[in-house]
Amino acid sequence: MQTGTFQPSKSVIRVSPFEGYTSYAPYTCTQCAEGWCMTACPVGAIQINAAGAKDVVDDTCVGCKLCTIACPYGTMFYDPDSQKAYKCNLCGGAPACADACPTQAITFEEGVPADWLGGFAETRTVRLLHGNGDGRRDLARSEVV
Amino acid sequence: MPTRHLVVGGGTAGLNAIRTIREEEFGNGASPSEITLVSAERPYSRMVLPYYLGGTIAESHVFTATPASLAAWNVKTMLGRRAASLDAISRTLTLDDGVRVEYDDCLIATGSRAAKPPIPGVNGPGVHCFWTLDEARAVIAGVTPGSRVVMVGAGFIAFTILNAVLARGATLAIVEVAPRILPRMVDAACAEIVARWLEQHGVTLRTGATLTKIEDVRGQRKLHFKKGDPLQADVVIMATGIRANLEWLADSKIDLAGDAQGGILVDDHLRASVGSVYAAGDVARGRNLVTGAAEIHAIEPTAQEHGRVVGANMAGRDVGYRGSLLMNIVEVCHLDIASFGQWDDASADVYTAVRPERSQYRKLLFHDGRLTGAMICGPAADIWTTNDVGMLKGLVYSGVDLSQWKRHLQANPFDVKPAFLATRTTARLLPETVLGRPCNSPELPHSVVVK
Numbered sequence: 001m002q003t004g005t006f007q008p009s010k011s012v013i014r015v016s017p018f019e020g021y022t023s024y025a026p027y028t029c030t031q032c033a034e035g036w037c038m039t040a041c042p043v044g045a046i047q048i049n050a051a052g053a054k055d056v057v058d059d060t061c062v063g064c065k066l067c068t069i070a071c072p073y074g075t076m077f078y079d080p081d082s083q084k085a086y087k088c089n090l091c092g093g094a095p096a097c098a099d100a101c102p103t104q105a106i107t108f109e110e111g112v113p114a115d116w117l118g119g120f121a122e123t124r125t126v127r128l129l130h131g132n133g134d135g136r137r138d139l140a141r142s143e144v145v
Numbered sequence: 146m147p148t149r150h151l152v153v154g155g156g157t158a159g160l161n162a163i164r165t166i167r168e169e170e171f172g173n174g175a176s177p178s179e180i181t182l183v184s185a186e187r188p189y190s191r192m193v194l195p196y197y198l199g200g201t202i203a204e205s206h207v208f209t210a211t212p213a214s215l216a217a218w219n220v221k222t223m224l225g226r227r228a229a230s231l232d233a234i235s236r237t238l239t240l241d242d243g244v245r246v247e248y249d250d251c252l253i254a255t256g257s258r259a260a261k262p263p264i265p266g267v268n269g270p271g272v273h274c275f276w277t278l279d280e281a282r283a284v285i286a287g288v289t290p291g292s293r294v295v296m297v298g299a300g301f302i303a304f305t306i307l308n309a310v311l312a313r314g315a316t317l318a319i320v321e322v323a324p325r326i327l328p329r330m331v332d333a334a335c336a337e338i339v340a341r342w343l344e345q346h347g348v349t350l351r352t353g354a355t356l357t358k359i360e361d362v363r364g365q366r367k368l369h370f371k372k373g374d375p376l377q378a379d380v381v382i383m384a385t386g387i388r389a390n391l392e393w394l395a396d397s398k399i400d401l402a403g404d405a406q407g408g409i410l411v412d413d414h415l416r417a418s419v420g421s422v423y424a425a426g427d428v429a430r431g432r433n434l435v436t437g438a439a440e441i442h443a444i445e446p447t448a449q450e451h452g453r454v455v456g457a458n459m460a461g462r463d464v465g466y467r468g469s470l471l472m473n474i475v476e477v478c479h480l481d482i483a484s485f486g487q488w489d490d491a492s493a494d495v496y497t498a499v500r501p502e503r504s505q506y507r508k509l510l511f512h513d514g515r516l517t518g519a520m521i522c523g524p525a526a527d528i529w530t531t532n533d534v535g536m537l538k539g540l541v542y543s544g545v546d547l548s549q550w551k552r553h554l555q556a557n558p559f560d561v562k563p564a565f566l567a568t569r570t571t572a573r574l575l576p577e578t579v580l581g582r583p584c585n586s587p588e589l590p591h592s593v594v595v596k
Contacts, residue, residue, distance in 0.1 A: 009530040016562060027532065027566070032575060033583035039453070040446055042157065042192040043209070062196040062206070069474045069483055070446055072539030072574050074532030074565070080479060080525040083201070118569035125567040129549055 002086045003079050010079060012088040013097055013106075018124035025120050026097075026106065029054070029075040029088040030113040037087065040070030045085075051093035056085050148178040150459050151238060151246055153228045154254035155184030156191070157445055158426030158452035160209055162252050165456025165580070167218055172582075175461070181221045181246060183228055183238065186277065192445050194281045198288075199309030207278065228255065231397040233419035250421040252455050253394070253409060257427040257443060260388040266359030271366050272381040275306055287380040290314030295368055295378040297356055299326035303384035304475045304482075307348070310382075311478070318349035318376060320368070325352055330473050330484055334497065335506045335522050339482060342504050346478040351376075387443060389428045402430050408441040413465045415455050423458065425451030434468030435486045435517050435541065442469045450579050457580050464580055470542055474534070480504060481528045486541040487518040494551075498558040503527060507558040514548030516540045536565040543573045 003010045013028045031053050038046040038054050045060035046067060063083040068076045076087050090108075091097075098108040150166060152159045163180055170177055188210040196202045215222050227241045231251070238246045259274035261267045271287060274280050284306075288294055292315040296303050299321035310317050319326070325336040326343075340350055355371040359381060366378040389408060391401060400410040400418035408430030415423050415431060424431075426448035430439045447469040457464040474483035487493065493510035500506075505527060510518035519537040521528065528534060540547065540561065547554070550564040565571075578584070 014532050016566065018563070025566070030571065030575065034578040035584040039579070039584055040449060042190040042445060042449075043206070060206075062193045062202055064192050064196070065474050065476065065481075066192065066445060068534050069472050069485070069538055071535040072542050073571060074535030074537075074539065074562075076535055078481075078525065078529050080529065113575055115569055115572035115575065117566050118572050121563060121566035122569065125563050128563065129553060 002089070003082070005081075010077070010086075012075070012077065012086065016121070018121070019127065023124055025117050025124075027075075027117055028097075030073060030116075031088075031090070032073070032113050036070040036072060037067035037076050037085075040066050042066060046087075049089055049092055051090040053090040053092075054087065055089035055092075056087060058082070058084055061085050147176065149247065149249045150178055150180045151248035151251040152180065152182045152254065153184075153238065153252065154256055154426070155182055155186065155188035155210070155224070156254060156256045156426060157209075157448040158254035158256075158455070159184065159252065160188055161449050161452030162254070162425065162456035162459065163218065163220055165453045166460045169457055169460035169462060173460075177219055178460070179221070180219065181223065181248070182215065183223045183226060183240065183246065185225065185227045187224055189278055191276065194275070194278065195306045195309045198275070198281055198285055198306055199312040201312075204278075204282075228393055231394060231399070231422070233397060233399065233422055236421060248421070250423065250459055252452075252459065253399075253417070253422060253424045253428055254426050254448075254452065255390040255393075255428055256448075257387040257389045259383065260386045261383050262356070262385055264356055264358060266361065266366075267383060269359060269361050269366075271361070271364075271379065272359055272383060274383050275302065276387065284380065284382060288313045288315050292316070292379045293377060294318070294380045294382060295320060295366070295376050296382045296384055297368075298384035298386070299323075299350070299352070300328070300384060300386070301330050301473055301475060302387070303382070304330075304477055306382070306384075307343075307477045311346075311348075315380075316347070316349075318351065318378075319343075320351045320354040320356065320370070320376070322355050323352065326350060327482070330475070331482060331520060331522070332489060332508065334499065335482065335508070335520055338499070338501070338504050338506050338522055339477065339480065342480045343477060348478075387427070389441065389443075391428055402439070410439060414458050414463075415451055415466060416458075423455040425455050432466065432468035434470045435544075437468065440471075442471050444469075444471065444473065446470075446472065453579055462580075466579075470538070472538060476525060479525045480522070481525050481534075482522045483534055483537075484520045485518060485538055486510075486516075488520050490518055493517055494555075496555045496558045505559075509554055509558050509561075511547070511551060514546045514551060515544050516547055531562070532565075533559075533561050536561050536570075539570050539574055540565060543570050543577070545570045545573050 013026045045057045049055040061084045098106045189207040229241045230239045259276035294315045296319045299319045358369040360367040368376040402410045409424035411431045427443040433440045454466045472485045496509045498507045505523040508520035
């Protein structure tokens with residue numbers, strides 16, 4: 001949605017596989033209280049949209065990437081084609097991800113920013129870190145494929 | 146009588162302080178204070194000058210405030226004038242034209258300027274720095290398609306304008322006195338990857354080269370070196386470092402940490418050693434988030450955070466500052482390079498990984514279970530398929546305990562994402578705000594720019 005292309009590597013939701021690709025977790029911007037990306041932008045190109053999400057104003061963004069090192073969550077991205085930063089803006093209030101998900105794993109509701117994935121990731125990496133009893137270690141690879 | 150705030154310097158730190166004062170007053174319903182801004186230049190963002198040079202934005206895009214927007218924020222402006230001296234006892238600033246400004250509290254945010262080595266010819270025609278808007282205009286006028294540009298210095302500033310020089314159709318050679326490029330931003334292994342990448346993209350590099358003279362020969366520049374052949378250039382850009390603008394404070398009794406290059410020593414509220422004076426940005430020697438040491442971090446994010454913390458304190462809040470994290474990111478010819486924290490620390494446990502065929506490099510530095518520094522390098526097309534750039538910042542910033550992950554990360558320095566998620570770094574970071582309050586007050590305009 002954000003880059004206008006069908007290209008999973010440019011998605012603002014990055015899906016992490018766990019335990020040898022037997023479970024997955026989608027990760028995206030929490031719309032944090034600090035708004036690290038927004039306060040870092042030297043030209044005020046990141047603003048809060050009608051949905052309450054931080055949003056990049058394309059015409060103002062110069063592509064300096066300061067927001068990408070300011071955001072401590074890794075949810076600010078840079079599009080080498082448009083040379084602009086981009087992020088989850090909740091599609092202005094009608095998130096396409098929630099519509100598209102065939103298993104309703106993504107829903108859109110009012111809430112407080114939270115660590116939605118920490119507990120899941122912690123349990124799903126136990127075997128990666130400590131083996132699973134027979135000395136074998138699972139692979140957890142974070143790259144989107 | 147309303148409190149009289151004086152802000153000296155209209156850069157990132159100064160403008161963030163002004164905006165924060167107004168935000169705080171708006172938030173607590175206080176009656177507005179009086180704000181005076183003294184600035185040698187009309188406020189603009191140095192961060193975006195390279196994009197002006199590269200031709201992707203117009204000059205009007207660089208300004209961060211206009212006379213109208215500052216008037217709308219009820220800021221009294223004294224632009225085009227420089228601070229000449231400060232009397233902290235009588236709380237008076239004297240300007241270069243002799244005008245005196247009294248204040249109740251004062252922010253010193255006079256930033257830095259480009260520094261040139263004392264070499265014959267560095268002030269001659271066709272030799273420029275690239276730091277101020279005026280200097281950017283001169284470089285823009287001088288660099289045209291086919292121009293031969295020699296950049297002296299291969300540090301961060303040089304690298305921020307590298308793409309723009311090439312985009313103007315110039316050929317580029319970079320000379321550096323150190324034995325390698327980017328000596329203060331990346332380590333030798335990473336510098337090697339970047340150097341090879343640049344040479345593949347047509348940039349000439351000469352390291353270990355000591356410039357001795359710039360000669361003007363019939364309207365062209367000839368650069369002479371201690372060793373090796375001279376270089377011919379149409380335009381020379383001196384990117385040989387910056388110097389804090391502190392000389393005007395020599396008689397102020399403010400602790401400049403030893404000498405004029407030391408920076409204004411500030412406490413955890415960014416207060417200088419004399420009463421009612423704050424310092425922020427490139428002139429402030431403040432707390433390093435990771436080590437706790439007092440250091441100058443002449444980077445944009447520090448100027449921004451310093452400015453906001455000072456603004457909140459000037460508005461009457463009691464806001465301590467955790468400290469600033471040294472960090473840089475730069476892209477050259479679609480190769481991204483970033484470093485965080487203490488990336489050059491021989492006492493750390495250092496884990497590195499290279500994928501030479503993909504020009505990828507990672508470096509993680511630990512003290513016990515804590516990530517204290519990190520480096521990431523790779524083609525933009527690879528880097529931005531991951532969440533890693535920001536996650537590395539988050540891990541260093543939060544200081545989260547990675548003890549359980551250390552062995553895995555030693556074997557797989559590229560695999561930071563599961564470590565970030567499973568150590569609940571997000572939960573650690575979410576309550577963190579620089580000012581102890583959310584920034585997302587929708588009723589407040591984010592920028593002082595009135596569009």
